[in-house]
Amino acid sequence: MDRREFIAKAAMVGAGLGASPFLVRGANKKVNPSDKIKLGLIGCNGMGFSDLSAFLNNSECECIALCDIDAGVLQRRAADTEKIQGKKVPFLYKDWRDLIDNKDVDVVIVGTPDHWHCLQMVGAAQMGKDVYCEKPLGNSIEECNIMVRAAQRYNSVVQVGQWQRSDPHWQDAVDFVRSGKLGKIRTVRVFSYQGWCPSIPVKPDCEVPEGVDYDMWLGPAPKRPFNPNRFHFTFRWFWDYAGGLMTDWGVHLLDYALYGMDVTAPKSVMASGGKYGYPDDACETPDLLQTVYDFGDFTVLWDHAIGINDGAYGRTHGVAYVGENGTLVVDRSGWEVIPENVNGQKRMEAVPFKEAYGGGGLNLHVKNHLECIKSRNRACNASIEIGAHIAKFSQLGNIAYRTGKKLYWDGASFGDAEADAYLCKEYRKPWELPLI
Ligand SMILES: NC(=O)c1ccc[n+]([C@@H]2O[C@H](COP(=O)([O-])OP(=O)(O)OC[C@H]3O[C@@H](n4cnc5c(N)ncnc54)[C@H](O)[C@@H]3O)[C@@H](O)[C@H]2O)c1
Structure with missing residues (x-):
């Protein structure tokens, strides 16, 4: 029984996946230091290809398989990959199940839209692969739970694409926050203002572009006519496939709010916002949203806007830990501490802006994954448990907004x-939620 038959059969009988021992072929496979680590990428257009390029910066890696439902994207990325590694990619697939069936693939990179992550990550783990899975980990709370169980059961070393977890200046900022010098922290203000993001004009449904397997793009999502707005990149503004900016950027930034404060679960969550910037455009998810997570003695405030850039502290995005002595603000470019100034009295010394360093979070994140794969250590910098927790936390914000x-x-x-x-x-x- 091959993988496809197995999935079909599991769907028919509603069985839990993973009963067959043959499925765990390589989960504990030893990587010989002289072996190449062989990569397969599913979803090649955007971030998936950036991830692959970061892997290929390491001479121990080689890409042997690419998969995309868009033939144009697949051919373009095959040529790009050949240019980078000086070697043709031997396997090009339209169906991701063929890629995970390929016994020579060690690591699967999942760079597809959010609504595919669960099936592809779980399938790859069952086939004994390690996985670099883009964020947000899952597209629902239940998917995240399933994905964690799958990684644990099949001993898959999973790194989630929250690359800020490997960027050293974020860790330095967290160390400062945890030192207590800011005094009691009353709120953590987390903001993402995306001025560059255009409004998406309404477009009519149309024919599926040539070379696109649209049914395989939709996968487990509801069937509907093809519309170019609900496709490459802009899928993230539609509930069937993703969760808007709240999950897209939320997982990167809220993760640091929780990590810095060393907390996990809020007492309550509420949210307000809507399509206040572009009420008539095509997007479903809100272009303006504020979500308040209450932890009992401090709050985490999520604040996003599309089409404007002025978030807070002169930045487009960031995490600001607002303490009684001062506020530490960190973003992708670096961090600083702005002292509280009350009645002309500074409550602490300023910490001047410290620039990001280290050679780029994505490269470091991939290196961390490779080290964990070689040592069979599942505790990657953005382990599946970390990725699942924050994806669920961001989902809480969307659920509060939608209800x-x-x-x-x-x-x-x-x-x-x-x-x-x-x-x-x-x-x-015929897609079924994997019952793990
Ligand atoms: N970590 C980061 O900083 C970061 C940045 C951007 C995007 N992302 C994440 O990366 C993922 C992809 O986003 P994007 O902007 O690159 O999207 P995209 O639409 O540009 O690319 C997705 C690709 O997946 C392909 N695809 C869709 N379904 C497929 C299937 N069943 N099998 C094979 N290929 C399939 C599409 O044809 C497309 O080429 C999202 O989950 C997003 O949140 C992460």
């Missing part, structure tokens, strides 16, 4: 039928 309610999350349920209905997305047949 308009103040919600109380107990780790498994809101105790509110309307909110709980968002915990899991229905899969379009």
Whole structure:
């Protein structure tokens, strides 16, 4: 029985995946230091290819397989990859199941839209692969839970694409926050203002572009006519495939709010916003949103806007830990501390801006993954447990927005039928949520 038959059979009988021992072929495969680590990329257009390029900066890596449902993207990236590694990519696939069936692939990079991550990551783990999975890890709370269980069961070393976790200046900022010098922290203001992001004009549905397997792009998402707005890149503004900026940037930045404060679960969450910038454009997700997570003695405030750049502290994005003595602000470019100045009295010394260093978070993140693969250490800098936690935390914000309610999350349920209905997305047949 090959992989495809297995998936079909599992779907038919509603069986949990993973009962067959043959599926765990290489999970504990030893990597010989002289071996090349062989990569396969699923979803080649945007970030997936940036990830692959970062892997190929390491001479121990070689790309042997690419997969995309868009023939134009696949051919373009095959040529780009050949140029980088000076060697043709031997396997080009339209169907991702063929890539994960390829016994020679050691590491699968999942660079597809969010609604595909769960099936592809779980499938790859079952086939004994290690996985670099783009963020947000899953597209629903239930998917995230399943993905964690799959990585644990199949001993897959998974790095989630939250590359700021490997960027050293973010860690330095967290160390400062945890030193206590800021005094009691009352709020963590997390903001993402994307001025460069254009509004998306409404476009009519149209024919599927030549060379595109649209049914395989939709996968488990609901069937609908092809529309160019709901495709490459801009899929992220539609609920069927993603969660808008709240999950797109939220997972990067909110992760540091929680990590800096050393907390996990809020007491409550509520959100407000909407399509206030571009009420008539095509996007479904809000172009303006504020979400408040209450932790009992401090809050985390998520604040996003599309089409304007002026977030806070003269920055477009960042995490600001607002303490009684001062505020530490960190973003992708570096960090600084702005002292509280009350009645002409500074409560602490300023820390002048410290620039990011280290050679780039993505490169370091990939290197960390490679080290973990070689030592069979599942505790990557952005392990699947970290990725799942923050993807779920960001989902809470969207669920609060979509229900308009103040919600109380107990780790498994809101105790509110309307909110709980968002915990899991229905899969379009023949795709089935993997039952791990
Ligand atoms: N870590 C980061 O900093 C970062 C930055 C940008 C995007 N991302 C994440 O990367 C993912 C991809 O985003 P993007 O902007 O690159 O999207 P994109 O639309 O530009 O690229 C996705 C590619 O996946 C392909 N694809 C879709 N379904 C497929 C399937 N079933 N099999 C094979 N290929 C398939 C598409 O044809 C397309 O080429 C998203 O989850 C996004 O959140 C992460």
